[in-house]
Amino acid sequence: MIIGKVVGTVVSTRKEQELEGLKFLLVRGQDLENKPTSTLVVAVDAVGAGVGEVVLYASGSSARQTVATRDRPVDATIMAIVDQIEVGGALKYVKD
Amino acid sequence: MIIGKVVGTVVSTRKEQELEGLKFLLVRGQDLENKPTSTLVVAVDAVGAGVGEVVLYASGSSARQTVATRDRPVDATIMAIVDQIEVGGALKYVKD
Amino acid sequence: MIIGKVVGTVVSTRKEQELEGLKFLLVRGQDLENKPTSTLVVAVDAVGAGVGEVVLYASGSSARQTVATRDRPVDATIMAIVDQIEVGGALKYVKD
Amino acid sequence: MIIGKVVGTVVSTRKEQELEGLKFLLVRGQDLENKPTSTLVVAVDAVGAGVGEVVLYASGSSARQTVATRDRPVDATIMAIVDQIEVGGALKYVKD
Amino acid sequence: MIIGKVVGTVVSTRKEQELEGLKFLLVRGQDLENKPTSTLVVAVDAVGAGVGEVVLYASGSSARQTVATRDRPVDATIMAIVDQIEVGGALKYVKD
Numbered sequence: 001m002i003i004g005k006v007v008g009t010v011v012s013t014r015k016e017q018e019l020e021g022l023k024f025l026l027v028r029g030q031d032l033e034n035k036p037t038s039t040l041v042v043a044v045d046a047v048g049a050g051v052g053e054v055v056l057y058a059s060g061s062s063a064r065q066t067v068a069t070r071d072r073p074v075d076a077t078i079m080a081i082v083d084q085i086e087v088g089g090a091l092k093y094v095k096d
Numbered sequence: 097m098i099i100g101k102v103v104g105t106v107v108s109t110r111k112e113q114e115l116e117g118l119k120f121l122l123v124r125g126q127d128l129e130n131k132p133t134s135t136l137v138v139a140v141d142a143v144g145a146g147v148g149e150v151v152l153y154a155s156g157s158s159a160r161q162t163v164a165t166r167d168r169p170v171d172a173t174i175m176a177i178v179d180q181i182e183v184g185g186a187l188k189y190v191k192d
Numbered sequence: 193m194i195i196g197k198v199v200g201t202v203v204s205t206r207k208e209q210e211l212e213g214l215k216f217l218l219v220r221g222q223d224l225e226n227k228p229t230s231t232l233v234v235a236v237d238a239v240g241a242g243v244g245e246v247v248l249y250a251s252g253s254s255a256r257q258t259v260a261t262r263d264r265p266v267d268a269t270i271m272a273i274v275d276q277i278e279v280g281g282a283l284k285y286v287k288d
Numbered sequence: 289m290i291i292g293k294v295v296g297t298v299v300s301t302r303k304e305q306e307l308e309g310l311k312f313l314l315v316r317g318q319d320l321e322n323k324p325t326s327t328l329v330v331a332v333d334a335v336g337a338g339v340g341e342v343v344l345y346a347s348g349s350s351a352r353q354t355v356a357t358r359d360r361p362v363d364a365t366i367m368a369i370v371d372q373i374e375v376g377g378a379l380k381y382v383k384d
Numbered sequence: 385m386i387i388g389k390v391v392g393t394v395v396s397t398r399k400e401q402e403l404e405g406l407k408f409l410l411v412r413g414q415d416l417e418n419k420p421t422s423t424l425v426v427a428v429d430a431v432g433a434g435v436g437e438v439v440l441y442a443s444g445s446s447a448r449q450t451v452a453t454r455d456r457p458v459d460a461t462i463m464a465i466v467d468q469i470e471v472g473g474a475l476k477y478v479k480d
Contacts, residue, residue, distance in 0.1 A: 001312075001330040001363060003298070008128075008183035010099070012152065015176035016142050016162050024097075024152070024176075026128075026183065031328065032296075032314075040127065042097040042152050046304050046361075051184075056300065056312070056330050058363040061157045061253075061349045061445075065361035066304050073142075073161035073175055075097060075154040079361055080303035080312075087296035087314065088339075104224075104279035106195070108248065111272035112238050112258050120193075120248070120272075122224075122279065136223065138193040138248050147280075157253045157349075157445075169238075169271055171193060171254035200416075200471035202387070204440065207464035208430050208450050216385075216440070216464075218416075218471065232415065234385040234440050243472075253349075253445045265430075265449035265463055267385060267442040289408075289426040289459060291394070319424065320392075320410075334400050334457075344396065344408070344426050346459040349445045353457035354400050367457055368399035368408075375392035375410065376435075 001056040001079060002039065004029050006049055010042050018072045025049060025078060027057055032085070032092050043076040044069055054093060056080040097152040097175060098135065100125045102145055106138050114168045121145060121174060123153055128181070128188050139172040140165055150189060152176040193248040193271060194231065196221045198241055202234050210264045217241060217270060219249055224277070224284050235268040236261055246285060248272040289344040289367060290327065292317045294337055298330050306360045313337060313366060315345055320373070320380050331364040332357055342381060344368040385440040385463060386423065388413050390433055394426050402456045409433060409462060411441055416469070416476050427460040428453055438477060440464040 004027035012024065022044045029039030034054075043057045046066045055078045057063075063077040064070055085093040100123035108120065118140045125135030130150075139153045142162045151174045153159075159173040160166055181189040196219035204216065214236045221231030226246075235249045238258045247270045249255075255269040256262055277285040296314035300307075310332045317327030322342075331345045334354045343366045345351075351365040352358055373381040388411035396408065406428045413423030418438075427441045430450045439462045441447075447461040448454055469477040 003328070003330060008181060008188070010152065010176075010178055011180040011182075012176035012178050014143055014179075015152075016173075018161065019175060026181065040099070042099060047302055056298065056303075058361050060363055062352065062361050062363035064158065064161070065306065065352070065359060071161060073154050073158050073173065075156055075158035077304075077361065079307060080298075080300035082298055082300050083302075084299040085296060085314065086299075092296070104277060104284070106248065106272075106274055107276040107278075108272035108274050110239055110275075111248075112269075114258065115271060122277065136195070138195060160254065160257070167257060169250050169254050169257035169269065171250040171252055200469060200476070202440065202464075202466055203468040203470075204464035204466050206431055206467075207440075208461075210449065211463060218469065232387070234387060256446065256449070263449060265442050265446050265461065267444055267446035291424070291426060335398055344394065344399075346457050348459055350448065350457050350459035353402065353448070353455060365400075365457065367403060368394075368396035370394055370396050371398075372395040373392060373410065374395075380392070 001058050002029060004055055004057055006051050006053050006055060016073055032087055034093055041076045043078045044074045045078045047078055047081055049078045049081050054082040097154050098125055100151055100153055102147050102149050102151060112169055128183055130189055137172045139174045140170045141174045143174055143177055145174045145177050150178040193250050194221055196247055196249055198243050198245050198247060208265055224279055226285055233268045235270045236266045237270045239270055239273055241270045241273050246274040289346050290317060292343055292345060294339050294341050294343060304361055320375055322381055329364045331366045332362045333366045335366055335369055337366045337369050342370040385442050386413055388439055388441055390435050390437050390439060400457055416471055418477055425460045427462045428458045429462045431462055431465055433462045433465050438466040
């Protein structure tokens with residue numbers, strides 16, 4: 001999984017029918033200094049994540065291994081909301 | 097999924113038979129300032145997208161999870177036409 | 193799929209037995225100005241492509257969804273020979 | 289698989305239920321001079337790896353081919369703890 | 385598949401049990417001038433490749449489509465030992 005921050009939302013009315021009812025969140029990759037990377041994906045939300053939260057998302061066929069996304073044409077899914085990132089004994093990120 | 101803009105079309109008469117009848121669209125990745133990225137893919141259209149539209153496309157095995165592409169040798173499919181992208185409370189893109 | 197040009201061939205006598213009989217073509221990615229990109233893959237040919245032709249190849253599990261490659265350990269397959277690429281109303285590439 | 293070093297941990301209480309009980313380790317890619325690369329992933333641990341260890345992790349659907357991760361929405365799994373890396377007859381890395 | 389050169393070996397005693405008995409080879413990507421690229425993977429050997437040889441390796445689920453790797457958590461497998469690479473009528477590489 002990749003660490004990212006939910007920075008926005010994408011709205012689409014005309015879409016593949018198997019995507020109906022799924023929430024599309026815009027996720028920007030984030031490094032260990034909490035700075036944005038160049039990675040930008042639109043991920044489906046499986047955990048109730050909101051804008052501003054730091055999350056983990058999975059890509060590829062793994063993105064379809066959840067109740068919400070099974071057999072749906074989804075290639076990126078938010079799997080977890082991050083509470084804490086620890087590197088070398090130091091807390092690099094703590095959720096508010 | 098990745099945000100991209102449909103910038104053109106690709107025509108092929110000699111192709112794998114399982115691709116017959118599918119429309120090949122040229123999609124250029126697009127960043128949050130609506131500027132093109134270096135990403136360039138040929139995606140199959142599952143939603144009736146046209147040149148000039150901003151879309152979401154899925155890659156890998158997820159690209160085959162639609163009625164149009166199931167069991168076909170497709171690794172990129174346009175899944176949605178984007179109406180609106182919102183980042184930090186501001187609309188970054190609105191479909192005309 | 194990705195646009196590329198067939199630039200050469202790879203010969204191997206000692207290989208996984210499930211690859212016997214498949215033709216290995218060297219494909220260099222190509223941008224919309226018909227210039228080579230840094231992408232270089234060895235793809236299996238499913239359509240009778242030859243050196244010098246511009247093609248579309250699929251990657252990953254999608255590369256195995258053809259009669260020639262089904263259940264074989266192939267991760268890149270040439271799916272189509274490109275006749276024409278049109279961008280913004282202009283023909284960027286036309287097959288000779 | 290990719291060579292990386294376990295540099296930290298990620299804690300999440302709100303996550304996809306199929307991820308319950310799995311340990312999330314932060315893995316930084318490592319080159320042959322044992323220097324960090326730009327690759328940063330959160331991998332699930334299948335072998336009891338700890339912070340500071342050099343490991344191999346697998347990505348994509350292969351990450352789900354272990355007892356611990358089967359059918360779970362995991363796209364990166366630590367598969368091995370590295371004892372030794374040898375390049376050109378020289379030991380580039382030896383575990384303490 | 386990608387062209388690479390086997391540059392070394394990786395030894396691991398503590399690993400996922402389904403990897404027991406497989407040989408881990410360190411493969412560095414190689415361009416058409418036979419110069420190393422930045423790509424570095426640890427691949428499982430399906431063809432008896434040795435250090436110094438130029439090989440083709442497959443990634444992702446395709447890496448599991450061999451007798452040696454089926455249903456094992458492998459995401460990169462050496463599929464062929466390269467005898468010859470020809471580009472534009474010139475031999476770019478010939479095995480000794």
